[in-house]
Amino acid sequence: MYKLLLSWRYLRTRYIALASIISVTLGVGTLIVVNSVMAGFAREMHVRLHGILADVIFEAHDLNGFVNPLWHMAEIRKVVGDDLEGMTAAVHVPAMINIQVRGQWLTRQVNLIGVDEETYAQVSDFRQYLLHPDNQKQLSFLLREEGYSESARQLPPSGWKYRRLKSHYEREYELQQRMLRQALGEPDPAAEQAVSPASDSAAGDTVPSDSIATDAVPESEILATVPENPLDAARADEPAQVFDPSTHQHAGIVLGIAIGSVRQRNAAGEVQDYFLCRPGDDVRVTFPTAGMPPKAASEQCTVIDFYESKMSEYDSGFAFVPISWLQEKRVMGDAVTTIQLKLKPGTDLNAVRDRLRERFPADEFPYRIQTWRDMQGPLLAAVQMETTLLNILLFLIIAVAGFGILATFFMIVVEKTRDIGILKALGAPSRGVMSIFLSYGFSLGLVGSGVGMIGGLLFVYYINQIAQLIEIVTGQEVFDPTVYYFQEIPTIVHPLTVLGVVIGAVLIAVAASVLPALRAARLHPVEALRYE
Amino acid sequence: MSNTTLVPRDSDRKSLPGATAGPPGGTVGSSSSAELQTRVDPRHQAGANSTPTNSRGNHTLLAAKKLEKSYHKGKVEVPVLRGVDFAVRPGEFVAIVGQSGSGKSTLLHLLGTLDAPDSGEIVFEGNRIDNLPARGRDVLRNRHFGMIFQFYHLLPELTTLENVLAPVMIRLGVLSYLWQRQAHTERAKELLEMVGLSHRLTHKPRELSGGEMQRTAIARALIARPKLLLADEPTGNLDQKTGGEILAILKRLNREEGLTILMVTHDQAIARQADRTVRLVEGRVAAA
Numbered sequence: 001m002y003k004l005l006l007s008w009r010y011l012r013t014r015y016i017a018l019a020s021i022i023s024v025t026l027g028v029g030t031l032i033v034v035n036s037v038m039a040g041f042a043r044e045m046h047v048r049l050h051g052i053l054a055d056v057i058f059e060a061h062d063l064n065g066f067v068n069p070l071w072h073m074a075e076i077r078k079v080v081g082d083d084l085e086g087m088t089a090a091v092h093v094p095a096m097i098n099i100q101v102r103g104q105w106l107t108r109q110v111n112l113i114g115v116d117e118e119t120y121a122q123v124s125d126f127r128q129y130l131l132h133p134d135n136q137k138q139l140s141f142l143l144r145e146e147g148y149s150e151s152a153r154q155l156p157p158s159g160w161k162y163r164r165l166k167s168h169y170e171r172e173y174e175l176q177q178r179m180l181r182q183a184l185g186e187p188d189p190a191a192e193q194a195v196s197p198a199s200d201s202a203a204g205d206t207v208p209s210d211s212i213a214t215d216a217v218p219e220s221e222i223l224a225t226v227p228e229n230p231l232d233a234a235r236a237d238e239p240a241q242v243f244d245p246s247t248h249q250h251a252g253i254v255l256g257i258a259i260g261s262v263r264q265r266n267a268a269g270e271v272q273d274y275f276l277c278r279p280g281d282d283v284r285v286t287f288p289t290a291g292m293p294p295k296a297a298s299e300q301c302t303v304i305d306f307y308e309s310k311m312s313e314y315d316s317g318f319a320f321v322p323i324s325w326l327q328e329k330r331v332m333g334d335a336v337t338t339i340q341l342k343l344k345p346g347t348d349l350n351a352v353r354d355r356l357r358e359r360f361p362a363d364e365f366p367y368r369i370q371t372w373r374d375m376q377g378p379l380l381a382a383v384q385m386e387t388t389l390l391n392i393l394l395f396l397i398i399a400v401a402g403f404g405i406l407a408t409f410f411m412i413v414v415e416k417t418r419d420i421g422i423l424k425a426l427g428a429p430s431r432g433v434m435s436i437f438l439s440y441g442f443s444l445g446l447v448g449s450g451v452g453m454i455g456g457l458l459f460v461y462y463i464n465q466i467a468q469l470i471e472i473v474t475g476q477e478v479f480d481p482t483v484y485y486f487q488e489i490p491t492i493v494h495p496l497t498v499l500g501v502v503i504g505a506v507l508i509a510v511a512a513s514v515l516p517a518l519r520a521a522r523l524h525p526v527e528a529l530r531y532e
Numbered sequence: 533m534s535n536t537t538l539v540p541r542d543s544d545r546k547s548l549p550g551a552t553a554g555p556p557g558g559t560v561g562s563s564s565s566a567e568l569q570t571r572v573d574p575r576h577q578a579g580a581n582s583t584p585t586n587s588r589g590n591h592t593l594l595a596a597k598k599l600e601k602s603y604h605k606g607k608v609e610v611p612v613l614r615g616v617d618f619a620v621r622p623g624e625f626v627a628i629v630g631q632s633g634s635g636k637s638t639l640l641h642l643l644g645t646l647d648a649p650d651s652g653e654i655v656f657e658g659n660r661i662d663n664l665p666a667r668g669r670d671v672l673r674n675r676h677f678g679m680i681f682q683f684y685h686l687l688p689e690l691t692t693l694e695n696v697l698a699p700v701m702i703r704l705g706v707l708s709y710l711w712q713r714q715a716h717t718e719r720a721k722e723l724l725e726m727v728g729l730s731h732r733l734t735h736k737p738r739e740l741s742g743g744e745m746q747r748t749a750i751a752r753a754l755i756a757r758p759k760l761l762l763a764d765e766p767t768g769n770l771d772q773k774t775g776g777e778i779l780a781i782l783k784r785l786n787r788e789e790g791l792t793i794l795m796v797t798h799d800q801a802i803a804r805q806a807d808r809t810v811r812l813v814e815g816r817v818a819a820a
Contacts, residue, residue, distance in 0.1 A: 002701035009689035422685045425646055426752075427674025428702045429667060525646045529685065 002423070003432060007440040010412070011447070017440075020408040021448035023401030024505050028452030029459065031394045031501045032493075036460040038387045039497070040490030045383060047125075048311035052318065053372035054088075054123035054340030055349055058356065061366045063093060064290045065335035072339060079359045080352055086122030086342035090115050091326050093337070095287035097259065097319060099277045105284075106276060108259050110319045112287050114326030117141065123342035126320075129307040130254065131155065132279070141252025141322045143304045148279050155306075156278055163280035163302075167245040250282055251325045253301035257308040258316035279303050285319070290332035297329055349373065398505050402512040405444065409437065409516035420520050421528025434521035441513025442506065449505035453498060464488045592655070593792050594643060594760060595619040599652035601638055612638045614815035615652070620760075625786040625793045627803035630812035636796045637764055639812065643794065644677055644762045645669040657759075674703050678753030682765035684745040686737040686752075693733045696720040696751045703756070716755075723751040727781055743774035750781060754791075761785070763795040767802055779805055 010017070058076065060066045069089045077084060095112035098105045117139050121127040130136050132144050148158040261275045277283060285301050288294035301321065309315055327334065343352060349371040356369045373380060413420070420433055459466065467478040467489060596618055602611040612635040620626050630636040641647040643654060645661055654662040661672060673679070686695045694701075700716045701709055709716075724730050727747035737745055746766060753761055763782065767775030779802060785791045786807075795806060803809050811818040 002698060004706060005694070005701065006687070006689060013689060418685065419687050419689075422687060423698075423702070424670075425644070425673060425679055425681075425685070426699050426702055427670045427672075429670045432702065526641050529646070529681065 002428065003436045003439055006436050007443055010416075010436075010440050011443055014412060017405070017408050017412065017444055018447075020401070020404040021444045021509070023404055024398055024445065024448035024509060025452035025455065027394055027398035027401055028449040028501055028505045029456035030397070031391065032453060032456030032498055033459050033463070034390050034394060035387070035497050035501070036456075036491040036493045037463070037489060038383070038390065039492040039494060042383050042387070043492055044490045045311075045379070048309050048314070049376045049379070050372050051125045051129060051309045051311065052314050053375060055343045055347075056341040056353055056356065056369065056371050057338055057375065058341065058360075058367060058369050059092070059338040061368060063288065063294070063337065064332060065091060065337035066367070067333065067335045069334065069336045069339065075359065076339060076341065076356065079355050080341065080343070083343045083347040083352060084341060085344050086119065088116050088119035088123050088340050089323070089336035090120065090338050090340060091323055091330070091332070091336050093287050093326070093330065095285055095319070097255070098284040098286070099260070099281075100283075101276050108316075110256075110259060111317050112285065112326065113318060113320050114323035115320050116323050120340075123340045126307065129309045131257075131306050131308065135305050139254075141254075141304055141325075143249050143252065143280060143302055148305070156275060158279040160280065162278065163249075164246040166280065170245075245282070249302040249304070250300040251302070251321060252304035253283065253285065254305045254307055254320040255283075255303055256315040256318050257306045258312060259319060260303065260306055277303055279305055285321070287326075287330065290330045290335070299329055395504065398508050401448075402508040405441065405509055405512040406515060409441065409513050410519070412440075413437065413516045413520045416520070417523060417528050417531040420523050421525050421531065424523070424525035425529060430521040433523075434517045437513050437517035437520050438510060441510050441517070444513075445506035445509025448509065449502045452505070453502050457493065457498070460491050460493055463491055591622055592619040593622045593624075593657060594794070595655045596639070596643065597653040597655065599639065599642060599649045599654070601635070601642060601647070601649050612815055613642070613649070616812070616815070616817055618810050618817050620792060620794055622759075622792055623786070623790045625783065625805075625807045626795070626810060627806035627808070628794065628796045628810045628812055629798065629800065629803045632798060634812045635815045636798075636812045640762055640764050640794070640796045644679055645672055674699055675756050676759050678756065678758035678761040680746065680749045680753050680761070680763045680766050682768040684737070684742070684749045684769075686745055686748055688737050691734045691736055692724065692729060692740065692748050693717070693720055695737065695748055696724060696755055698752060699756045720751065720755055723754055724748070727751050741774075742770050743777060746770065746774075746778050747781065750778070754785075759792060761791055761793045763793060765797055766795065767799070768797070775802070 058072075066072065073087055073089065076087065091114035093112050093114075095110050097108045097110050099108065100106075115126075121139060127139055128136055130139065132148050134144060134147065143163065144159050146157070146159040146161050148155040255277075260277045261273045263271060263273050266272045281303050282300050283303055284298060286296055286298040289297045307315070307318075307320075323336070327336075341352070343349065353369055353371050353374075360367050360369065362368075423433055423436075424430075470476075470478050596616050599613050599616040600611070601613040602609050604610070616635075616639055628636045628639065638647070642649050642662070645654075645664070649662055652662070653660055656672070656676070661669070664672065687698060690698065697716060697720050700720075704712065721730065721733065724733065724747075727750055729744060729747050729751070732740060732744060732748075737748070740748065746769075750766075761782075766782070767778050770778060782793055782795070783805060786793050793806075795802075797803050
């Protein structure tokens with residue numbers, strides 16, 4: 001009883017000890033904040049990294065891919081068995097995309113992926129990153145009439161409406177230019193029309209050189225025209241068929257948002273997205289064909305949507321086209337370069353990968369079989385490393401606080417030498433004297449880490465408000481949206497981590513009080529009583 | 533006879549549950565306490581019947597046999613006690629006098645088991661106590677000895693009442709203390725009333741005068757109903773008047789309650805108040 005009473009009284013009367021516990025408080029609070037924010041970032045990263053990647057990726061080293069994908073898929077299905085949830089074949093090929101912006105051609109280097117509209121969504125979250133709400137439900141490589149602006153990204157007017165208006169405007173402009181040239185008596189440049197900058201995006205390889213002048217349609221009629229089957233028109237090879245950009249589209253392409261837009265600050269310092277192209281615009285895609293030596297193939301594509309996974313690596317590097325179109329244009333038959341697997345939740349990805357590696361040994365089959373974690377291994381490892389390092393450093397801070405407690409406790413033991421003698425003279429056993437100081441240390445640790453925990457959790461809870469406050473005070477943006485795609489700082493509080501941190505801090509406080517407590521217990525009662 | 537019973541009786545011991553239940557391991561613990569009780573029985577009967585002074589027989593409550601103790605100052609051995617022999621009978625008020633450095637405080641510490649002698653024996657109620665294990669000595673100090681000191685030695689963080697209750701708190705665990713709190717608090721208040729401090733229950737030691745602190749210390753020494761009160765210069769830090777009051781309390785306890793008191797002092801005038809004086813010269817008991 002006296003132990004509790006005395007340690008309680010010491011706790012209330014020795015503020016110096018409370019000062020020494022503040023570093024424990026700060027350490028615990030910081031640890032909780034850091035762990036929560038790092039966990040939040042890590043989860044966001046996992047979700048985003050995993051977003052476009054399937055669970056297990058089976059890829060050929062060769063850009064020509066491997067023939068007979070159906071046999072491979074059947075073999076894989078045999079190996080993986082019941083764990084398989086979805087499987088799709090895709091063609092990955094490095095490519096170059098040219099976007100026309102105000103008369104200039106911007107070149108972007110991308111990884112062009114031919115995907116199967118039906119099955120690709122089964123293996124990854126790709127579809128939910130698309131901007132058009134209908135595409136999120138069912139991907140199709142056809143341009144939608146409108147509705148792009150309903151997305152979170154506030155796209156400028158896009159879709160067929162925009163495409164018709166644009167082509168109409170370009171035609172008018174071309175007509176004016178021709179009339180101007182005729183009036184000035186210059187030679188009719190109809191023959192060079194295909195290369196003139198203004199009409200280039202409208203003039204595909206299937207468009208006859210004289211089509212523009214004859215196709216003038218009243219605007220009301222243009223707006224009312226709904227394409228019946230534009231993709232068929234785009235794929236049609238007969239040169240006789242006229243390609244009309246107001247009613248026809250090229251093969252659809254889905255670009256990463258960072259390929260088609262630039263995020264910058266405007267003059268007022270606000271973050272804005274500048275769109276280089278938008279759904280409805282045509283871009284030129286250049287990629288190598290299959291076979292040796294590879295030849296460059298260049299095709300027109302119509303942007304039908306953007307996707308935004310908020311992973312800048314993906315958003316600036318991937319473009320998606322229909323697999324059949326890509327196979328045809330690359331002249332690769334039915335060959336594919338990757339097979340992607342989606343496994344049932346909770347399946348051990350590494351085990352499946354190892355079974356597949358066993359079935360397709362690397363020395364017989366030129367395939368690389370990886371899980372998505374393997375592919376993003378260095379990045380994930382870096383985040384993990386960072387978290388571990390921060391935890392070690394912050395625990396060191398708490399350990400330093402522990403030495404502060406140690407010193408303070410020694411002081412208190414010296415100060416209390418006579419009281420210890422009194423207690424012993426009254427018959428308190430050494431163990432009891434020791435436990436006074438141990439429970440004192442324990443309660444200090446509990447108070448310190450309890451306050452730290454509450455403070456840390458409050459900080460995590462209001463972290464975005466705090467970030468805003470810091471912005472207001474310092475004028476410096478804490479969380480720059482041009483760098484990070486997050487609107488808010490992501491945080492996750494793992495109760496187990498919090499508990500572990502608190503227990504660790506309390507243990508450190510108790511451990512720091514062990515030596516002073518031992519010293520107190522060993523004091524000789526007579527000498528302690530004589531102590532002045 | 534005063535209503536406040538300061539010396540244990542069998543009926544009192546039984547009325548307080550757990551009072552005799554000592555922790556295991558102590559030689560002077562629960563197992564032997566019944567035996568101890570029967571031995572001191574005559575004293576209780578005497579205390580109940582007539583004046584305790586008449587009942588002093590040849591029993592010894594506490595005896596020192598050839599006690600030797602020396603301290604080390606560096607490599608030099610400084611002998612303090614060089615074979616002290618003396619005995620205290622139940623109900624006696626004995627004063628140990630001597631000049632400073634004569635070893636009287638050391639003797640009291642040895643008798644109170646705060647320190648261990650280099651050689652010799654200390655016998656309490658027929659049992660040797662100087663070689664008890666630490667736990668047994670703790671129990672002995674907690675229940676059978678009361679101690680008061682020159683510098684009072686109260687715990688500064690605790691109130692007067694809590695200081696008086698400290699030995700009980702040390703003896704009992706949290707739960708049993710809380711369970712019996714009422715009875716112990718009552719007794720502590722009675723004791724404080726007896727020493728005239730009932731108006732100071734919630735004061736901290738630093739708010740008390742020297743005399744009040746010493747009276748608190750006496751109340752604390754008596755809370756466990758000890759058989760023996762060891763007093764180390766109880767008036768040494770007090771003016772004559774206050775010291776006289778303290779001494780009066782001690783004498784009253786001795787006379788009315790039959791409490792055996794062993795007091796160390798350097799003051800002849802105070803020593804004369806005791807029944808018997810033991811003079812300590814250069815670590816030996818001098819012929820009276």
